[in-house]
Amino acid sequence: QSGLTQPPSVSGSPGQSVTISCTGTSSDVGSHNRVSWYQQPPGTAPKLMIYEVSDRPSGVPDRFSGSKSGNTASLTISGLQAEDEAYYYCSSYTSSRTCVFGGGTRLTVL
């Protein structure tokens, strides 16, 4: 199974919005609404931010939102804050009942 494709980096200024894309195939992102997004500041374990494409776990600010169209899922962070600076990873359930991650995107808050 190949990994999901994410842009290596994105950036934005405080208060702005950024969107991170996650492109898979018809065997993963395209055929399941089981896409998750994780935030990982350097040196820490990942934290679940979005699950099942667009649901937020308790405690995650509503500035974080997710969506999906075809084989591509997206994470949008609105009202950027300095604390949002981190790596972001998407993951998807696959038709083989396994999981595949994206390569990760580094978010820089300018």
Added chain:
Amino acid sequence: QVQLQESGPRLVKPSQTLSLTCTVSGGSISSGGYYWTWIRQHPGKGLEWIGYIYYSGSTYYNPSLKSRVTISVDTSKNQFSLKLTSVTVADTAVYYCARDSGYMTTDHWGQGTLVTVSS
């Protein structure tokens, strides 16, 4: 609040077997409803899903690692374990144990442990 903690040797020699255990507290593995997962992260790289196990013993593995991986569960100790055979330097990584609440929604993670493969 569920907590997970990895334990095991931090240094493994090439060709040997990497063995890690994850101890779960704050919840029972045998209560069902969750998949107990291993994920790794090579230094400076992205996340790689290794596989998971259900309390009943059903397992699913990453196809690229399947020939070398075994995940097992010990409900009496509330632990699950990872064995990775015939390791090489390419298996040097931070290994995380985690809880999956379904369909790869990994909602609780251990702190991770760096395992180095070196002679």
